[in-house]
Each structure stands twice: as structure tokens, then as C-alpha cells.
Amino acid sequence: MHSPVRKFFSYYKPYLSSFLSVLACSFIVSGIALAFPALVRYITKNVLQGDLSTALHEVYGIGALMLVLVAIQNIGNYYVDYKGHVIGSRMESDMRSELFAHMQKLPLSFYDQEKTGSLMSRITNDLLLLSELYHHGPEDYVKYLVRFIGAFMILFSINAPLTIAVFCFFSFLFLLAIYFNKMLNRTIRKNKERIASVNAQVEDSLSGIRVVQSFAGGDVEIEKFKRENDRFLVSRKATHKAEALFYNSFETIIQLITITVILFGSANIVHHALDLADLITFLLYIGFMIEPIQRLNHMSTQLQEGITGFQRFMEIINLKPSIESKTNAIVLPKVQGEIEFKQVSFRYEEQGDSVLSKLSLRIRPGEYVALVGPSGSGKTTLCSLVPRFYDATDGEVSLDGFDVRELDLHSLRKHIGVVLQDVYLFAGTVMENIRYGNEAASDEEIIAAAKLANAHDFILNLPNGYRSEIGQRGVKLSGGQKQRLSIARVFLKNPPVLILDEATSSLDNESESIVQASLDLLARGRTTIVIAHRLSTIRNAQRIVVLTEDGIAEQGTHDSLLALDGTYAMLYAKQFEAQ
Numbered sequence: 001m002h003s004p005v006r007k008f009f010s011y012y013k014p015y016l017s018s019f020l021s022v023l024a025c026s027f028i029v030s031g032i033a034l035a036f037p038a039l040v041r042y043i044t045k046n047v048l049q050g051d052l053s054t055a056l057h058e059v060y061g062i063g064a065l066m067l068v069l070v071a072i073q074n075i076g077n078y079y080v081d082y083k084g085h086v087i088g089s090r091m092e093s094d095m096r097s098e099l100f101a102h103m104q105k106l107p108l109s110f111y112d113q114e115k116t117g118s119l120m121s122r123i124t125n126d127l128l129l130l131s132e133l134y135h136h137g138p139e140d141y142v143k144y145l146v147r148f149i150g151a152f153m154i155l156f157s158i159n160a161p162l163t164i165a166v167f168c169f170f171s172f173l174f175l176l177a178i179y180f181n182k183m184l185n186r187t188i189r190k191n192k193e194r195i196a197s198v199n200a201q202v203e204d205s206l207s208g209i210r211v212v213q214s215f216a217g218g219d220v221e222i223e224k225f226k227r228e229n230d231r232f233l234v235s236r237k238a239t240h241k242a243e244a245l246f247y248n249s250f251e252t253i254i255q256l257i258t259i260t261v262i263l264f265g266s267a268n269i270v271h272h273a274l275d276l277a278d279l280i281t282f283l284l285y286i287g288f289m290i291e292p293i294q295r296l297n298h299m300s301t302q303l304q305e306g307i308t309g310f311q312r313f314m315e316i317i318n319l320k321p322s323i324e325s326k327t328n329a330i331v332l333p334k335v336q337g338e339i340e341f342k343q344v345s346f347r348y349e350e351q352g353d354s355v356l357s358k359l360s361l362r363i364r365p366g367e368y369v370a371l372v373g374p375s376g377s378g379k380t381t382l383c384s385l386v387p388r389f390y391d392a393t394d395g396e397v398s399l400d401g402f403d404v405r406e407l408d409l410h411s412l413r414k415h416i417g418v419v420l421q422d423v424y425l426f427a428g429t430v431m432e433n434i435r436y437g438n439e440a441a442s443d444e445e446i447i448a449a450a451k452l453a454n455a456h457d458f459i460l461n462l463p464n465g466y467r468s469e470i471g472q473r474g475v476k477l478s479g480g481q482k483q484r485l486s487i488a489r490v491f492l493k494n495p496p497v498l499i500l501d502e503a504t505s506s507l508d509n510e511s512e513s514i515v516q517a518s519l520d521l522l523a524r525g526r527t528t529i530v531i532a533h534r535l536s537t538i539r540n541a542q543r544i545v546v547l548t549e550d551g552i553a554e555q556g557t558h559d560s561l562l563a564l565d566g567t568y569a570m571l572y573a574k575q576f577e578a579q
């Protein structure tokens with residue numbers, strides 16, 4: 001678990017020298033600002049009340065000095081604004097990259113619980129104002145602390161009792177700021193959670209836009225969206241209420257301070273304890289003490305946005321990937337493909353029911369094994385334990401005799417190819433999608449893989465051949481075409497172990513036979529586990545394993561299982577009748 005404070009400051013490290021130069025500049029600029037009321041005081045108290053024949057000459061001299069100071073101050077402010085913001089944005093961008101990379105390592109069990117849209121919101125919205133926090137946070141503290149302490153000391157030297165009276169008001173402001181900042185933090189956190197829900201709703205509706213339109217479900221989606229959007233509005237209203245209360249209480253106290261200074265200052269003038277020039281100086285410096293507080297006050301929503309964004313960032317960063325390579329994990333350069341499940345039990349959630357219980361199965365290198373059984377019996381779950389999409393709750397899964405938890409995760413997954421029923425293609429070209437199987441592959445190798453997957457001909461018929469854009473999730477392709485691209489991807493990967501999970505189930509007869517031909521070719525010489533509902537497609541499997549809710553019910557070849565006249569024979573007869 002990272003310490004939040006240490007983690008927060010660690011992002012300054014790569015930019016430390018630039019950031020210190022910004023802080024130094026900020027310090028100088030604030031010091032210069034303090035000189036102006038002192039110069040006004042000098043003019044009103046010393047120059048204008050002294051020898052008037054030389055006064056104008058001296059005033060021009062001070063005016064020239066002021067111009068030089070203004071120039072230095074503005075150049076300094078430009079540097080602080082520009083450089084500071086760039087540094088803040090860089091840190092924000094570093095954090096965004098770190099969060100995305102961290103999410104890549106989180107296990108599927110994490111994604112089972114979270115909504116994609118909410119996670120997107122954490123990467124985009126939540127981090128947006130962190131740059132302001134990183135840049136303005138320390139820099140404003142330096143700037144305003146210099147101004148505040150400097151003004152306090154000068155005022156104290158002019159009139160100590162009045163300064164202390166004013167300071168009492170400031171401590172009250174300070175306490176008020178702490179209280180309201182806590183309140184803002186709460187409401188802003190709620191805002192972020194609710195905008196994340198709005199995002200999740202948008203993502204869900206738009207990803208399923210085909211289902212929405214086919215069910216004419218636009219109104220339902222609009223209603224669901226409105227519900228989330230309204231909840232966001234309610235929490236925004238609470239934030240605005242807190243902000244308005246905060247700002248206006250502050251302004252009231254600040255006005256009270258000014259009135260106190262005018263009243264007490266005037267009384268002091270009447271009693272000859274203060275002169276007019278001192279009162280003017282006092283009022284100018286009070287402005288210096290008030291300005292930092294006003295500014296921090298107006299900035300506080302932005303800063304709080306940054307703080308809550310950081311807190312939500314830490315919630316994810318602190319999640320330790322439960323499935324990762326051990327230190328000194330074994331890297332397998334070559335895999336024979338022997339898979340063994342030893343007394344494997346599994347359940348998805350800690351409190352949930354077991355999906356698999358003490359299951360044992362050994363698959364020989366190069367063997368073609370079909371898994372069949374009723375829906376929900378755990379076939380997909382069993383296969384997902386091999387590439388460690390999930391870890392067995394009990395027992396051991398091994399590859400070539402090595403417990404998969406001892407193997408380097410990258411090297412383990414490199415040796416396993418998975419073809420699913422629900423193909424996922426990325427927005428991009430055909431070429432880019434096939435290359436996903438092996439980033440180092442040449443164009444020729446990609447074309448060869450496409451030929452093996454029976455995809456080459458249809459790809460050439462696309463408007464731009466291999467350079468054709470296939471749209472989000474491959475919408476511009478048919479189901480069979482998408483499946484053949486996903487098979488080409490696995491051909492290119494060339495893994496010794498293959499898992500085919502209902503790869504042809506959603507295809508029509510013609511597409512199925514083309515895809516089946518490519519799958520048969522793909523399976524050649526590899527250890528293959530096939531999950532199939534259509535039993536006709538696995539008749540030739542070397543071994544058929546029948547999985548039921550109670551575990552492995554029977555196994556053997558198609559003919560031996562029919563002869564056994566058990567679960568398989570019953571499933572087969574049912575399908576045969578239906579056909």
C-alpha cells in the first residue's frame with residue numbers, strides 16, 4: 001500500500017529542478033509585490049510631507065523604480081504561470097499513464113465488479129484538475145505565505161494592537177476554511193462518483209446501440225440516462241450551495257475586517273496614535289493579507305477537485321494485482337503443451353457457490369480434447385484457469401508440469417491462444433488487428449496467417465484490402481469474417497496450446513464450415529481444448545470430457561460415450577432429435 005503523501009510528492013521528482021525554479025520565482029515576485037505599499041507610504045509620509053520643491057523629482061524617481069519592479073513582476077508571473085502549468089500537466093499526464101498501465105495488470109475479477117464507463121471517468125475526469133493542484137498548491141502557498149507574513153510584519157511595526165485585532169478575524173477565517181473544505185471535499189467526491197455513473201450509463205447504452213434500436217428502446221435508455229444525469233445535478237447543486245455559503249461567509253468577514261480597520265484607524269488618528277499615511281498603508285497591506293485568503297478561497301473548489309481526484313486515483317493504484325508474476329517466476333522458452341488440473345476447485349466470489357469442485361483432468365501434449373456439458377457447468381471457467389484469467393481457489397493447474405502460478409505470466413499467456421464466440425476486434429485496420437497476435441510480424445507473415453485462416457480472399461475484396469478500417473469492434477464485417485480475423489490473429493501468435501470456446505456457435509452453416517476448416521488447421525499439432533455445444537463439430541475429438549455440475553461425469557471417444565449410454569448419449573440424442 002502506497003503512503004498517499006509520499007506518492008503525491010513522488011510525481012514532482014522528474015521535474016524537481018524546474019519546479020523549484022518556479023517556486024523561487026514565485027517567492028521573488030511576492031516579495032516585490034510587498035514593496036509597492038511601502039513605496040506609497042514613503043511618498044505620502046516622507047516625500048509629500050517634506051520639502052515640496054524637490055518632491056516631484058523624487059516621486060518620478062520612485063515611479064521609475066516602480067516601473068522596473070512591475071516589469072520584473074510580470075515577467076516572473078509569466079514564467080510561473082506558463083512553466084508551472086506545463087509541469088502540472090506533465091505530472092497529470094504521468095499519473096494518467098500510470099493508472100492506465102496499472103489497470104492493464106488488474107485481474108478479470110476486478111473488471112467483473114466495475115463498470116467500464118466509471119473506470120474511464122477515473123482516467124479522464126478525475127485527473128483533470130490534478131495539474132492545478134500540483135502546480136497551484138505549493139506555488140500558491142509560497143506566494144501567499146510570503147505576502148501574508150510580510151504584510152503582517154509591516155503592519156505590526158506600524159500599529160501592533162490594530163494588527164492583532166485584525167489577526168483575530170483571520171484565525172476565524174482559517175477555521176471556517178477548514179470546515180468548508182471538508183464539506184466541499186464530500187460534495188465533490190459525490191460529484192465524481194455520479195459523473196462516473198453518467199459515463200457508465202453512456203458507455204453501456206452506446207455500446208449496445210444495436211440492441212437498443214432493435215428493441216426500439218431509445219425511450220428506456222433516455223429515461224435511464226435522465227435518472228443518472230438528475231442524480232449528478234442534485235450533487236452539483238449541493239456543491240454550489242457549499243461554495244456560495246463558503247465564499248459569501250468569507251466576503252462578509254473580510255468586509256468586517258476593512259470596516260474595523262477604518263473605524264479603529266480613524267479613532268487612532270483622532271487620538272493622534274496614527275497618521276493618515278499610516279492608515280492608507282494599513283488599508284493597502286490589509287489588502288495583501290486578504291488577497292491570499294480570497295484567492296485560496298476561490299481556488300479551493302479547484303484544489304478540492306484535485307484532492308478528491310487524487311484520492312480516487314489512489315483507490316485504484318492501491319489495488320494490488322492479485323494475478324501477477326512472482327519474483328523469480330519461471331520463463332518457459334518452449335512448451336510441449338501438457339495441461340493438468342489437480343483437485344481443482346473454484347468459485348468466483350468469496351461467499352459464492354463453487355463452480356468447480358476437486359476436479360482432476362490431464363491433457364497430453366498435442367491432444368484434442370472437447371469439453372461438453374450443460375450450460376453453466378463450468379466449461380469456460382475451467383479453461384480460463386489455464387491462462388490465469390482467474391486463479392484456482394484450491395488445487396493446482398499446471399502446464400508442462402509447472403504450476404501456472406510459478407510461471408512468468410507473460411510467457412504463460414504467450415503460449416496459449418484463445419478463440420472465443422464473442423470476437424473482439426479493435427477499431428483500426430485489418431492489418432493492425434491481425435498484427436495483435438505478434439507485434440513483430442512482417443506484412444508477409446500477416447498475409448500468410450490470413451490465408452491459413454481462410455480470410456485472405458474476403459480481405460482483398462474489402463475497399464482497401466488489408467488497410468481497410470473495420471470500425472468500432474469490427475462492425476463493418478460479418479460474424480464469420482470477424483471470427484476468421486480472430487483466427488488469423490492466433491495463427492500469427494502460433495501458440496502450442498489452444499482454447500476454442502464456442503468459436504463457431506453463432507455462425508450460420510456456411511460460415512461455420514469455413515471457420516471450422518480454419519480451426520481444424522489451426523489445431524493441428526497443438527494441445528487443443530474445444531468447448532462446443534453442437535456435438536456434431538467435436539465428433540472426431542480424441543477425447544470428449546463431459547462436465548456436469550457435479551464434475552466430470554464421463555470421458556472417452558464419441559463412439560465409446562455413445563456406447564456408455566450416459567449423459568453424452570442423452571445430450572447427443574436430444575440434439576439429433578432437434579435437428
Ligand SMILES: Nc1ncnc2c1ncn2[C@@H]1O[C@H](COP(=O)(O)OP(=O)(O)OP(=O)(O)O)[C@@H](O)[C@H]1O
Nearest residue numbers: 112348349355373374375376377378379380381382
Ligand atoms: N465472471 C463471473 N462472475 C461470477 N460468476 C460467473 C462468472 N462467469 C461465470 N459465472 C458463473 O459460473 C458458472 C459457470 O459458468 P461457465 O461460463 O463456466 O459455464 P459454461 O459451462 O461455460 O456455460 P455455457 O456453456 O453456457 O457457456 C455459472 O453459474 C455462471 O453463472
